[in-house]
Amino acid sequence: MGLFSFTQELAMDLGTANTIIISNGKVVVDQPSMVALDRRSEKVIAIGEIARKMHGKAHENIKTVRPLRDGVIADFYAAEQMIRGMIKMINPKNRLFSPSLRIVVCIPSGCTEVEMRAVRDSAEHAGGRDVYMVYEPMAAAVGIGLDVEAPEGNMIVDIGGGTTEIAVISLGGIVANKSIRVAGDDLTEDIREYMRRQHNIKVGERTAEAIKINVGSALTFLDNPPEDYIVHGPNQMTALPMEVPVSYQEIAHCMEKSISKMEAAILSALEHTPPELYADIVRNGIYLAGGGALMRGLDKRLTDKMNIKFHVAEDPLHAVAKGTGIALKNIDKFSFLMR
Numbered sequence: 001m002g003l004f005s006f007t008q009e010l011a012m013d014l015g016t017a018n019t020i021i022i023s024n025g026k027v028v029v030d031q032p033s034m035v036a037l038d039r040r041s042e043k044v045i046a047i048g049e050i051a052r053k054m055h056g057k058a059h060e061n062i063k064t065v066r067p068l069r070d071g072v073i074a075d076f077y078a079a080e081q082m083i084r085g086m087i088k089m090i091n092p093k094n095r096l097f098s099p100s101l102r103i104v105v106c107i108p109s110g111c112t113e114v115e116m117r118a119v120r121d122s123a124e125h126a127g128g129r130d131v132y133m134v135y136e137p138m139a140a141a142v143g144i145g146l147d148v149e150a151p152e153g154n155m156i157v158d159i160g161g162g163t164t165e166i167a168v169i170s171l172g173g174i175v176a177n178k179s180i181r182v183a184g185d186d187l188t189e190d191i192r193e194y195m196r197r198q199h200n201i202k203v204g205e206r207t208a209e210a211i212k213i214n215v216g217s218a219l220t221f222l223d224n225p226p227e228d229y230i231v232h233g234p235n236q237m238t239a240l241p242m243e244v245p246v247s248y249q250e251i252a253h254c255m256e257k258s259i260s261k262m263e264a265a266i267l268s269a270l271e272h273t274p275p276e277l278y279a280d281i282v283r284n285g286i287y288l289a290g291g292g293a294l295m296r297g298l299d300k301r302l303t304d305k306m307n308i309k310f311h312v313a314e315d316p317l318h319a320v321a322k323g324t325g326i327a328l329k330n331i332d333k334f335s336f337l338m339r
Ligand SMILES: Nc1ncnc2c1ncn2[C@@H]1O[C@H](COP(=O)(O)OP(=O)(O)OP(=O)(O)O)[C@@H](O)[C@H]1O
Pocket: 014, 015, 016, 017, 018, 019, 070, 071, 072, 159, 160, 161, 162, 163, 164, 183, 184, 185, 188, 209, 212, 213, 216, 289, 290, 291, 292, 293, 294, 295, 296, 316, 317
């Protein structure tokens, strides 16, 4: 084996919250975008899920870092280490040869030249020989199975951890896009703040996210309501343990402001859509992708509010990565998407 040189092809969705790598149409890495580093030597201690488990629990010699913020690389060194480590997870045993890597990475549509350069450099430093880039909403559209080359307007709303990106695509390009830095992580922060203020209980990021996933809702009335979620934590004042049941209704209230901002961004994108494409969007509906698309009641809320049907993409957490994988496999057909 070591005598052959071959090319390994990887599609990577480098997200603020999660990094997903697809190889030969299969998800081979699906890990939180997190690195644990030795504070003094900067040596990598753990990557992905293991680093996340350390988050909020490490002693002073270990720091846990999220290399991306708002969809773009914020810590260059940590990003490179993370990419390198995740690629290593795919072929841990092959020490005799390292395949030459062709990597397609997706980038937010509002990404600047400098931010794009940072992604390319990180992927190259991590061993990528040919590095291509694809805009995330394009990748999501391909992943959802839309005909991105058709003279037909489609709107994609991708609610990730750091950004909510809205794009109208037609004829293989992005016609209009709007990106706001209000997304899943802000909802988690809203919940932390609410638990502290309303219930006098301190909760960390992971607990707040668990509350969001278990009882998060975009509507204050649901047909199939989830059961109250029991939260454990210290009382703010006394530091004694507390147990608080939380209902979906109160969580819907505390996230209301942030969800309204997402709604306003979608409305603004619609406002800036040329009329012919607007008509297509009303006919086709709007596609929701990213982890935020899983929020209970969100599709119904938006559908009722805008009178346009919102569809949640199948497996929204993987839609962008899946589309990137398809673009990579058909690189000639989709070369117009590559940067
Ligand atoms: N069931 C769920 N209900 C609500 N939110 C969820 C659910 N599952 C995951 N999320 C949220 O989705 C977000 C992560 O989504 P995703 O993996 O699409 O983001 P990302 O691609 O890493 O971020 P970005 O695209 O902003 O760089 C997190 O904020 C997470 O809490």
